[in-house]
Amino acid sequence: MMVSLSKLKDRSIRNMGDVHPTVKNKALQMIEKAYKEGIYAQISSGYRSNKEQQRLYNKGRTTSGNVVTNAKPGQSVHNYGLAIDFFLVSEDGNQALWTVNKEWHRVAAIAKSLGFSWGGDWTSFKDYPHLELTGGLSWRDLKAGKCPTHLLQDVSSSTKDGILERGDNGSKVKQLQEDLLEAGEKLPRYGADGDYGQETEEAVKAFQARYGLEVDGIAGPKTMEKLKEVLKDMAEQKPSNGHEKNWEWAEEKGLFNGKDPRKPVTREQMATVLKRYDEMKQ
Numbered sequence: 001m002m003v004s005l006s007k008l009k010d011r012s013i014r015n016m017g018d019v020h021p022t023v024k025n026k027a028l029q030m031i032e033k034a035y036k037e038g039i040y041a042q043i044s045s046g047y048r049s050n051k052e053q054q055r056l057y058n059k060g061r062t063t064s065g066n067v068v069t070n071a072k073p074g075q076s077v078h079n080y081g082l083a084i085d086f087f088l089v090s091e092d093g094n095q096a097l098w099t100v101n102k103e104w105h106r107v108a109a110i111a112k113s114l115g116f117s118w119g120g121d122w123t124s125f126k127d128y129p130h131l132e133l134t135g136g137l138s139w140r141d142l143k144a145g146k147c148p149t150h151l152l153q154d155v156s157s158s159t160k161d162g163i164l165e166r167g168d169n170g171s172k173v174k175q176l177q178e179d180l181l182e183a184g185e186k187l188p189r190y191g192a193d194g195d196y197g198q199e200t201e202e203a204v205k206a207f208q209a210r211y212g213l214e215v216d217g218i219a220g221p222k223t224m225e226k227l228k229e230v231l232k233d234m235a236e237q238k239p240s241n242g243h244e245k246n247w248e249w250a251e252e253k254g255l256f257n258g259k260d261p262r263k264p265v266t267r268e269q270m271a272t273v274l275k276r277y278d279e280m281k282q
């Protein structure tokens with residue numbers, strides 16, 4: 001059976017780890033474009049912590065095996081979440097293919113069209129799986145705090161007329177996720193990370209199912225409108241039975257502002273309430 005696009009993407013998301021959202025987004029776009037051409041590409045690694053880099057550096061030096069890198073912690077673009085490595089897989093998705101052939105070059109070309117620099121173009125040492133999004137900055141620049149800001153802009157789908165879907169990222173996705181959480185949906189693994197992945201898709205589906213909307217996992221106009229409505233209802237909620245008197249009192253005294261009687265209170269809000277109460281007593 002032919003490997004599905006979502007399987008390639010899911011494996012890649014897992015392997016990439018905590019790379020910059022834009023890097024992740026472009027990597028997934030690359031996989032999708034290649035897939036449409038009948039090329040099955042997958043990401044093998046992405047973000048690498050300094051600890052992980054140290055472990056790799058030790059290989060063939062202080063631990064067994066061959067030397068795999070010359071980069072110490074902080075000396076690899078992977079340590080900054082701006083690099084990924086790819087490889088090809090067989091049509092059934094079960095076998096890794098490491099031969100740098102025509103298809104491999106094609107995937108690299110797609111990546112380059114999305115803004116990546118390819119390690120296969122390096123002159124001194126060729127790193128065929130390697131792709132990075134640094135706008136020409138080196139690890140030294142990155143270590144010094146420089147950042148290729150122009151390449152890492154919010155790539156959320158403002159052009160798609162208010163529709164958000166899997167693969168999108170940015171502030172609009174983050175807002176959607178925060179709204180979903182507030183509406184009671186769950187994002188247990190990633191939370192509101194600004195990245196519309198499988199988890200967000202599932203949360204949108206759950207929301208759509210709950211309110212009798214078409215369950216497609218895409219946050220289009222109808223879903224957005226319903227979400228707004230649900231949040232508005234929640235904001236207008238009355239305090240629950242037995243709490244009305246206490247709520248009225250707290251509202252009258254100015255301890256709370258009269259909104260969201262049934263929403264949880266953060267510790268900083270609690271501190272403010274206690275401070276107000278303390279001032280009231282004096």
Ligand SMILES: [Zn+2]
Binds near residue numbers: 083084127130131
């Ligand atoms: Zn690499």
